[in-house]
Amino acid sequence: MNRRHHVTCVIKIFLAFLPLYSGFVMPTNVRRSPFVRHPLFVTTTTSTTDDEVSSIFSTYSNEEGLMMKETLIKIPLIAELVSEGDLLESELDVFWDSVPKASAGKAITIDSFLKIYQSIDDLFEEIDEETDGGPPTTPLNDNGASGDSEDLKRTFEQLCNDDKVLTKEMLLEKWDEMVALFKDNLISQEEFDSFWGESSANGMMTYDEFIRFNTLLDGLFEFEDDEDEVASNDTPVYSVATPKEQKRIMIEGNDLPPAVLFSNLAISNDLVGMEDLAYWKELQDMLKEGDLKKEELKEIFRANALKKGNGLYLTEEGFVKMCGVIDDLFEEYEEDEKYVSTSKSSDAKRALIEFFDQFEAQRSMADDAEKRLSCGLDADEGDDKLVERIVSVLEKDLNNIIQQRQGDLSHEDFIGDWQLLYSTSSAMKFNKGLSGLGGSFPNGKFGGLRQSLKYSKFMQDVEYYEQIDVNPSSASFEVKVNGAWELRKSTSLFTNQPCTMLYIEPDRVQYGPTSTRADHWKSLGPLNMLDITYLDDDLRIMRGNTATDAIFVFQRMN
Numbered sequence: 001m002n003r004r005h006h007v008t009c010v011i012k013i014f015l016a017f018l019p020l021y022s023g024f025v026m027p028t029n030v031r032r033s034p035f036v037r038h039p040l041f042v043t044t045t046t047s048t049t050d051d052e053v054s055s056i057f058s059t060y061s062n063e064e065g066l067m068m069k070e071t072l073i074k075i076p077l078i079a080e081l082v083s084e085g086d087l088l089e090s091e092l093d094v095f096w097d098s099v100p101k102a103s104a105g106k107a108i109t110i111d112s113f114l115k116i117y118q119s120i121d122d123l124f125e126e127i128d129e130e131t132d133g134g135p136p137t138t139p140l141n142d143n144g145a146s147g148d149s150e151d152l153k154r155t156f157e158q159l160c161n162d163d164k165v166l167t168k169e170m171l172l173e174k175w176d177e178m179v180a181l182f183k184d185n186l187i188s189q190e191e192f193d194s195f196w197g198e199s200s201a202n203g204m205m206t207y208d209e210f211i212r213f214n215t216l217l218d219g220l221f222e223f224e225d226d227e228d229e230v231a232s233n234d235t236p237v238y239s240v241a242t243p244k245e246q247k248r249i250m251i252e253g254n255d256l257p258p259a260v261l262f263s264n265l266a267i268s269n270d271l272v273g274m275e276d277l278a279y280w281k282e283l284q285d286m287l288k289e290g291d292l293k294k295e296e297l298k299e300i301f302r303a304n305a306l307k308k309g310n311g312l313y314l315t316e317e318g319f320v321k322m323c324g325v326i327d328d329l330f331e332e333y334e335e336d337e338k339y340v341s342t343s344k345s346s347d348a349k350r351a352l353i354e355f356f357d358q359f360e361a362q363r364s365m366a367d368d369a370e371k372r373l374s375c376g377l378d379a380d381e382g383d384d385k386l387v388e389r390i391v392s393v394l395e396k397d398l399n400n401i402i403q404q405r406q407g408d409l410s411h412e413d414f415i416g417d418w419q420l421l422y423s424t425s426s427a428m429k430f431n432k433g434l435s436g437l438g439g440s441f442p443n444g445k446f447g448g449l450r451q452s453l454k455y456s457k458f459m460q461d462v463e464y465y466e467q468i469d470v471n472p473s474s475a476s477f478e479v480k481v482n483g484a485w486e487l488r489k490s491t492s493l494f495t496n497q498p499c500t501m502l503y504i505e506p507d508r509v510q511y512g513p514t515s516t517r518a519d520h521w522k523s524l525g526p527l528n529m530l531d532i533t534y535l536d537d538d539l540r541i542m543r544g545n546t547a548t549d550a551i552f553v554f555q556r557m558n
Contacts, residue, residue, distance in 0.1 A: 017471045051288075055215045057110045059198075066107035069096055070288045072116070074278065083242050083275040087120060095119040156210050166205040168196055189216075201390075228254075235481050252281045258323040262316045271313035274301055290474045291325065348393045349539065352553070355386065356421045373438075374448045377429050378420040384424040391541055391551055394534050401535045402500070409487060411455040413535060418554040420449040425550040427526040434466045435479045435509060435522040443471045451554065453485060460484050460505055464527075471511060481518060483507040492531050499531045501545055526550060 060075055062066045069528060071081060073092065081087035098119070099112035108116070159174050160166050174190070181187040199205065199212040251264045265276045277283055277297070286292040304313035304322045314322060359379070363372045372378050376387070394400065397505050401413065423429075431440030447467035456462040464481040466486035483506040489500040504527060506518030518524060530542035537556070544550035 020190070027077060053114055054110060055211050057113045058212060061110070062107075064103075066102055066109060067113060068107050072096070072108070072113075074284065074288075078120070078280055080275070082180070083122075088122065092120075097435070100526065151205070152211065152214060156207050160207075163470075164207070166210060167203065168200075171196075171205075192545065198355075250279050250281050258320040259316060261323075262314075262319040263318075266316075271308060271315065272319055273311060273313050274298075277301070292329070296329070297434075333528065348390050348397070349399075349536075352387070352390045352394070353555075355383075356553075359383070359422075370392060371445070373446050374467075375420050375446075376424070377432060377446060378503070379422075387422055388549070388551060391534070394541065395533075399536055404531065407498055407500055409532065409535070411460070411487060412501070414453045414487075414540070415455050416453060417557040418451045418453070418540060419557050421553045421555050422452070423550070423552050425526045425544065425547075427523070429551070431463050431523040434464060434481065434527065435481055435511075435521060436464075436512065438468050439466060441470065443475075445469045447476070460486055477511055479509065479511040481506050481521075481524060483510050483518060490531060491543060492533075492543075493546065499533070502530050502532055502542060504528050527552070 006512075016384065029247045031053060034159040035038040049083050054074070057067065060071055062071075065527065081396070082443070084090060091211050096108075099108060099115045101107065101112070102109055117187055118428065118435045155175070159170050161170075172182075173179070178187075178192075180187075182192075195204075195213055198216055200211045203211070205213065239396065245273070251261065261280070262272060265272050265280060272550065283292070283297075292313070300315070300322050302312060304318040304325070305314050306318065360374070364372065366372065369519050372541045378385060397403065428434070434449055438446035445455065445468070447469035449467070450465050452463040452465070454463075462483050464479075466479040466481070468477055468479060470476045486502045488501045490499050492498070492499040506528070507522070509516050509518050509521050509524075526544065529545040531548075532540065532542050534541035539556070542552045
């Protein structure tokens, strides 16, 4: 399938279920039960809830400590509650809308997450400890704190060194529970290393990071209630999931054929349900980034699914058809994206040309004494920054011939007369032009520059014509610089990528009756080696080969 998200086809451990208890206890039984009475959603004390939920938030929040709604919905426990019908999407929407937002209303902080958690918690009835069929609540100590949390703290204090930190070796060698997990093949070294990397920093682990490590570790197991077996000390009976349940993995199937992807997603009976699609990474990326809407996915799913028992499921044939429909949507999207990109390009180029036209119009209307130099040679820093931002957009555009041909340019692309529209070159600004005569000639000013490029199998000539405006205007004159030019392959300091450089070797400088060798004119240097970064039919943009902030914008003359 063609998709926008191209990733290497690897399989990573999916940290599926959230921690049911903060303290990790060795599993002793194998069973499965519904989530409707999940321990996290049985009413407990506020302190216990905040500790557990804070750990969940830190596990799934982004680097800025914020959580988007898409992430909240995909937290495995909440996703399962929604898929089982125990929590309605409309209810979750109400909870989301009711809390304060950050990041322009698109994300929540931990305080808002705690409120949403509490709202979900309030939906569930408090389970009496004497009631059969539900998992018992975590016992509380005299301080009102979770007994399991206290056990976890004691474990950390027993394992840590004098600096109150743990090393990887301490967990592997001194923690009896971890040793037992490896002995019983309930955790792999790869899983351990992944959890360590997720929760530790600089090779050390603090107490808070140890809590997070246990959060990730608990995700390998399902802790379920048992209607027949409850420990005499009211400790809940835990169950180890079967291999498929214990290690439900996220499938990265970008390069997999649909049939192979189906077999990886199908849990039982060779069927794929809507909940199984939550483990298809590329699909979840499409939903997260808005490339595919949830309503679209549901509609495509229903159109290709068959009713099996009490639900709708995809057979292999239906799954392959669904992949084809999604693939077709993306091909249409890519065409639309190309159009949008082209449109943005047109807007950027139009904005750049309009800026130059306005700049020149204002310059022309000013009195001679206050008239600014042509081509932005005395423009302020704000104008230069604006030009640089627009140029950066154009350089990445699809209409850029350099992008289209992957840098394969020919001399024919440059033949003709070009006018300098604008330059941010500090050397050009210092010299007040190309030759420097505009700043040194009495009553003289730089009035513009055009470049003529000629090419045949016998010659490659370049000519510059620099206008020097003098008061009175009858004294104005042109400076002509001639020489040779060629295209050379180079490496851009701006992108560190291969590029094409316009290399110019000036020969002579002439003005009036004066004619001198060009190698005496150091002011010509800024234009001698320029990386070509943008080119279309009538616009050429170049950056200094050794000074990427020096931008030159040329427009082809009719």
